Amino acid sequence: MEQKAYLAVVGMLNSFPQGTGNPDLTMGTYEAVLANMSSQAVIEAAQRFIMGDVSEQSKTFAPSIAEFVAEARRRQEFIDLKAKPRLPAPRYFPGPLAPFQVRQQKRLAENAHLPILFENISYDQFRKMSAAKEIPVGATWCSLGIVYGPDPKAAAA
Incomplete structure (x- = not known):
């Protein structure tokens, strides 16, 4: 001992x-x-x-x-x-697109049927333009800085 x-x-x-x-x-x-x-x-x-x-x-x-x-x-x-040996830390294996790019492509695909009214607009600018009625009712802001117009199919119905 x-x-x-x-x-x-x-x-x-x-x-x-x-x-x-x-x-x-x-x-x-x-x-x-x-x-x-x-x-x-x-x-x-x-x-x-x-x-x-x-x-x-x-x-x-x-x-x-x-x-x-x-x-x-x-x-x-x-x-x-x-x-005892531990499991190795999980590793990220990059694909052709980064995760944020995959999310961007998903958002673009979701809104592909809508007309684009403005690009590179911050959310604050979107709110100000909406309050000033410079954007039509039903327009949506996407996290990519794109303002999409209202759905033309919904307006016709």
Whole structure:
């Protein structure tokens, strides 16, 4: 067991009331059962016991070796999951048109049957012209800056 992990276990044991057991024998047992655990898992388990974050732990007594090993194994599982490779970030594969150009083409196709009254008109200009009655009733403004006249089929009906 690395020194940092050893000190984390000693610190955890010292944060709880001490019994009459042999501390050298206790630490020897901890070292033996935690030999195949990563130091990070041991340190995280010790910190969680000190802070009282382990479910069903005694807040007044140090954990048994079996309880500590079980928590260290859970920590090791989380560490292993974090280390797994992730899916790559989604990538954009450009087509012949950019997304905004596709939307533009869609708007143009939707309004292809309407007469074009003005081009390159901002929405504010459209509102002012509508208020001044410079644009016929039923005309629509498109986000492309085009003002389309009213539908001739709807006016004839």
